[in-house]
Amino acid sequence: MSSITLQNLTKRFGATVAVNDLSLHIDDREFVVVVGPTGAGKTTTLRCVAGLEKPDDGMVLFDGQDVRSVSPAERDVAFVFQNYALYPRKTAFENIAFPLQARNLSAAEIKAEVERTARMLRIHHLLDRRPAQLSGGEQQRVALGRAMVRRPRAFLMDEPLTNLDFQLRAQMRSELKRIQRELDNTFFYVTNDQVEALSMGDRIAVLNAGTLHQVGTPQEIYEHPADLFVAAFIGSIRMNFLRCAFIADTGALVSADGGWSLPAPPRLREGAQKSKDPGQLILGVRPEDVLLSTEAGNGALEGQVYVAEPLGNHNVYNVRIGPALVRVKTPATFMLDAEARVSVQFNMARAHLFDSATEQALT
Amino acid sequence: MTTQSITPETTRPAAKPGLRLRWLSDRLLAGTFLAPTLLLLLFITIFPLIWSLYLSFTSYNVNSDPSWLEAKWVGVDNYVYMLTTPRVWERFIESATFVVPTVTLEFLLGFGIALLFNREFKGRGLITTVILIPMMVAPLVAGLFWRFMFQADIGIVNYLIHDVLGFQPVFWLTDRTSAMISLIIVDTWQWTPFIFLISLAGLTAVPKYLYEAADVDRASTWFKFRHITLPLVWPLLLIGIIFRLMDAYKLFELAWVLTSGGPGTRVLPVHLYKIAFGDFATGRASALGYIMLVVIIALANLLVRAINRSRAAEV
Ligand SMILES: Nc1ncnc2c1ncn2[C@@H]1O[C@H](COP(=O)(O)OP(=O)(O)OP(=O)(O)O)[C@@H](O)[C@H]1O
Ligand SMILES: [Mg+2]
Numbered sequence: 001m002s003s004i005t006l007q008n009l010t011k012r013f014g015a016t017v018a019v020n021d022l023s024l025h026i027d028d029r030e031f032v033v034v035v036g037p038t039g040a041g042k043t044t045t046l047r048c049v050a051g052l053e054k055p056d057d058g059m060v061l062f063d064g065q066d067v068r069s070v071s072p073a074e075r076d077v078a079f080v081f082q083n084y085a086l087y088p089r090k091t092a093f094e095n096i097a098f099p100l101q102a103r104n105l106s107a108a109e110i111k112a113e114v115e116r117t118a119r120m121l122r123i124h125h126l127l128d129r130r131p132a133q134l135s136g137g138e139q140q141r142v143a144l145g146r147a148m149v150r151r152p153r154a155f156l157m158d159e160p161l162t163n164l165d166f167q168l169r170a171q172m173r174s175e176l177k178r179i180q181r182e183l184d185n186t187f188f189y190v191t192n193d194q195v196e197a198l199s200m201g202d203r204i205a206v207l208n209a210g211t212l213h214q215v216g217t218p219q220e221i222y223e224h225p226a227d228l229f230v231a232a233f234i235g236s237i238r239m240n241f242l243r244c245a246f247i248a249d250t251g252a253l254v255s256a257d258g259g260w261s262l263p264a265p266p267r268l269r270e271g272a273q274k275s276k277d278p279g280q281l282i283l284g285v286r287p288e289d290v291l292l293s294t295e296a297g298n299g300a301l302e303g304q305v306y307v308a309e310p311l312g313n314h315n316v317y318n319v320r321i322g323p324a325l326v327r328v329k330t331p332a333t334f335m336l337d338a339e340a341r342v343s344v345q346f347n348m349a350r351a352h353l354f355d356s357a358t359e360q361a362l363t
Numbered sequence: 364m365t366t367q368s369i370t371p372e373t374t375r376p377a378a379k380p381g382l383r384l385r386w387l388s389d390r391l392l393a394g395t396f397l398a399p400t401l402l403l404l405l406f407i408t409i410f411p412l413i414w415s416l417y418l419s420f421t422s423y424n425v426n427s428d429p430s431w432l433e434a435k436w437v438g439v440d441n442y443v444y445m446l447t448t449p450r451v452w453e454r455f456i457e458s459a460t461f462v463v464p465t466v467t468l469e470f471l472l473g474f475g476i477a478l479l480f481n482r483e484f485k486g487r488g489l490i491t492t493v494i495l496i497p498m499m500v501a502p503l504v505a506g507l508f509w510r511f512m513f514q515a516d517i518g519i520v521n522y523l524i525h526d527v528l529g530f531q532p533v534f535w536l537t538d539r540t541s542a543m544i545s546l547i548i549v550d551t552w553q554w555t556p557f558i559f560l561i562s563l564a565g566l567t568a569v570p571k572y573l574y575e576a577a578d579v580d581r582a583s584t585w586f587k588f589r590h591i592t593l594p595l596v597w598p599l600l601l602i603g604i605i606f607r608l609m610d611a612y613k614l615f616e617l618a619w620v621l622t623s624g625g626p627g628t629r630v631l632p633v634h635l636y637k638i639a640f641g642d643f644a645t646g647r648a649s650a651l652g653y654i655m656l657v658v659i660i661a662l663a664n665l666l667v668r669a670i671n672r673s674r675a676a677e678v
Contacts, residue, residue, distance in 0.1 A: 085576040089594040099580040
């Protein structure tokens with residue numbers, strides 16, 4: 001139970017900068033999720049925190065104390081490795097018991113603890129198997145168990161749910177969240193799955209190519225992405241990006257090809273004026289903020305359905321507006337044929353504006 | 364409809380047979396290639412094996428009997444003689460006094476040095492190569508120069524012990540006990556690198572992340588060694604030990620060169636040699652050879668089983 005602070009953390013591997021000047025504070029008992037695509041430097045960051053990797057620059061602090069000279073064991077953190085790192089000659093039971101045995105607990109205590117943990121992770125029926133006799137998802141849960149059985153200062157978890165099927169993953173997400181509340185401990189959690197990040201994190205840190213893009217609550221990240229990368233990465237259906245220009249005289253946003261013009265509400269207008277080059281902007285609209293209709297509406301754009309994807313509980317349409325393709329999320333009951341002509345309306349109150357040179361959000 | 368589903372490949376004319384001979388099947392071809400080797404093997408290995416097995420049941424003496432045809436069939440007499448003569452048991456014990464300490468020493472030293480080398484440091488590759496040099500020396504040559512070094516009056520070893528350190532000189536090769544110690548020293552010197560090499564290979568194959576996991580799990584160095592290193596390296600080490608056991612058990616050159624099989628170093632192969640080419644008791648020598656073979660097969664079998672058991676634990 002301690003807070004973790006990363007100060008200007010930098011880690012290079014030869015010419016690769018795996019982590020670049022990363023600063024992040026995790027409060028005691030907070031659940032922080034670092035999310036980013038593959039190769040973003042998530043594992044490297046965690047390894048620096050655990051003491052398995054020596055940062056080239058910057059430092060890691062536990063409760064405000066520099067832990068540069070503190071060994072991994074003395075840092076007393078539990079780590080769930082991305083590749084599980086299970087002990088191959090040991091059974092699941094022995095794997096989970098390992099941290100307890102290393103601490104010289106009595107056999108009865110160990111047994112009770114291991115079984116309690118295994119039941120929580122639903123692997124109690126697999127305890128006498130060796131890692132090679134377990135499926136990937138089962139191994140992953142043994143690795144989780146080996147961490148959960150401890151009472152460390154903090155839990156570091158490197159994509160601990162990636163190998164589980166969809167349903168089990170959803171279950172484990174809420175289970176982990178519950179466990180975190182129960183253990184009342186600091187969780188530093190890494191994933192490439194933005195759904196996991198949004199649903200589990202007290203706060204989310206978005207990482208790409210070693211650089212921290214944004215830190216905030218799930219709502220902040222989702223509603224106010226700081227830049228194009230965050231806007232594109234967060235959200236189960238990618239945000240639509242439309243090149244446009246702001247015309248100060250009319251207060252309108254005009255598409256780059258001149259195909260459409262939309263009046264900008266005050267929020268977007270203010271944003272556009274912050275840009276050095278209001279002629280080169282990117283309008284960001286989430287698929288659920290686009291309205292389709294078969295009847296021509298006031299101020300609506302003309303479009304044509306290009307691809308229809310029925311996804312069960314909702315539909316996704318790719319709609320062509322001039323040369324641009326726009327993804328639209330609609331209720332499952334809203335059925336359209338391919339090639340159908342539709343009118344398209346953007347919910348401008350929830351739209352985002354980005355500077356295309358700096359890629360930073362303007363709203 | 365169905366006629367159209369025929370793939371183009373089947374309508375194409377069959378590939379030309381080329382140089383293929385119908386009667387030459389793959390098996391026959393393989394047999395043809397293997398035959399010369401098999402025949403040679405049969406002639407130089409299998410035949411002598413069976414031949415000596417036959418001789419071990421006769422009273423054949425290669426020196427006095429004009430022809431093996433006249434060798435008298437004596438049944439198991441040779442075996443009974445060999446197994447009941449106290450001298451042979453003494454030889455077995457002498458062999459064991461050599462084999463057990465030597466292999467133990469080689470194992471401890473080789474594995475120990477490998478543990479020290481199982482990390483990055485400057486000059487690691489070079490020192491590793493230097494350590495391997497004794498293994499590359501022919502045993503006969505190694506024996507010859509160690510004999511010089513062990514010379515009681517002019518050898519460098521006694522020079523160091525007596526002239527430099529001021530202790531009593533040791534009669535390395537002529538005293539019963541010290542002769543055996545010399546033999547153990549030289550064999551250990553020569554073959555520790557072998558165990559070292561095998562251990563190093565085993566240690567390098569242990570994934571680094573297991574140690575990282577154990578570090579994070581706050582395991583002590585000893586705990587990591589006991590629970591991660593040893594279980595993973597053990598099967599390979601056992602193979603190394605089998606090699607060394609068999610090799611030490613049949614050691615001949617070194618004992619012959621160092622002491623000519625003198626007191627204290629008359630291990631089984633030397634004894635066998637003396638029966639076969641000193642007494643020319645070919646039948647008896649063959650019987651002893653077979654007894655030795657059975658013993659080593661039994662021993663190796665035990666160890667192989669141990670390996671298989673630890674392999675099975677992996678699954
Ligand atoms: N030991 C290493 N040696 C060299 N390069 C490395 C090493 N470890 C990581 N890298 C590089 O550093 C970058 C970040 O790697 P890292 O493993 O932290 O990514 P990640 O965010 O965990 O990705 P993933 O989601 O695929 O696990 C990558 O470009 C990777 O190639
Ligand atoms: Mg990773």
